[in-house]
Amino acid sequence: MKKVVKFGGSSLASAEQFKKVGEIIRQDSSRRYVVPSAPGKRFPNDIKVTDMLYDCYETAVSGEEFADKLEKIEERYQEIIDGLKLDFSLEKDFAVISENFKKGAGKDYAASRGEYLNGKVMAAYLGIPFVDAAEVVRFDEDGSFNDAVTDELLAGRLADLERAVIPGFYGAKEDGTVVTFSRGGSDITGSLVALAVHADLYENWTDVSGFLIADPRIVRNSKSIEIITYKELRELSYMGASVLHEDAIFPVRKVGIPINIRNTNAPEDKGTLIVESTCRKSKYTITGIAGTDGFAAITVEKAMMNSEIGFCRKVLQVFEENNVSIEHMPSGIDTMTIFVHKNEFEEKEQKILADITKAVNPDHIELESDLALIAIVGRGMKSTRGTAGRIFSALAHAHINVKMIDQGSSELNIIVGVRHEDFKNAIRALYEIFVLTQL
């Protein structure tokens, strides 16, 4: 059994957190490859080391004195090193970083030092080799990630290493220029390492016990999801549920390595297991509920629209030409409705309306803003009768008017549109009917 374990910033924010991580790794000898993030927040208003680095580098390139800011960052690491009683120093590394900042080594280089240094501390703490991600995660000349070369480099380098620490979030071009993934990108590194070493499991340790059935800011004490498929996850992430970087899924998914989201602060919790497919039924008919606010709907009406060939295409083309992405598209016989993100649409509104009029000469165009979409997602819906009935009766009992209904053809989700002011109550009503009152 071989596991890759990635620890997020809050799991590594202090010496106390490092100790929990050490305990988790020592408990299971198959946890062989460790991917750390940079130290995150220790308390709600704290600043992540990554953000401190971006800020410090900006000061450096503007020609101002940045030594104080860099010293503050060094103190964050020193606190961890002292708390762990390690006989280890990052002094030389900080001297190199300071020089490179003066030379303008780049924003990505600056941010990457958070993971680089934390990886070094982690390797010293665990007593296992450190592998610099710049040597094994490859970006092309144009800055795009090169998966094939990365896989070859990582697999080659880790083949002889029984255990190793590989810092997350960054890699480098062939000439050594450091490049980072987007924020939260250590999740991707973990996934790449899991792929390269043919891990049996990719454990992603964070500060929550996996995905929750509903957003905890809306549903207090929401239960967590034990097992979820990639497809379900995609539906929920689209609606804003986020725990994992989206690009972390692809590398492990293609070879069938499951991801287990775990909580460093509650290691006894099983967390959420993400798999390609499973015959394990979820405890409830639904797997999760997620929603997003801030949609606008444009309904285009024209008598006999159904027989006018090319009508839909012409309307859609207007959105394409105005560079506005379409999120949903429910339709009737003589109407088609386009859901878009309100903030994307607003500034182009008048132009789009004029273009639609020009393109299809509709009888009427109706606009509605301040809409929210809620996705009720679950692989169990396919084989359960009455799911839609329960959704609508729950919403009706909560006095919520449903503005739109869309059931994906895979029967994996049902999306309902509601008014902004009903958004939270709708989610609560759905949680109640599927999780609290009916198993």
Ligand code: ASP
């Ligand atoms: N440290 C980086 C960030 O704050 C990357 C990561 O934590 O995954 O986004």
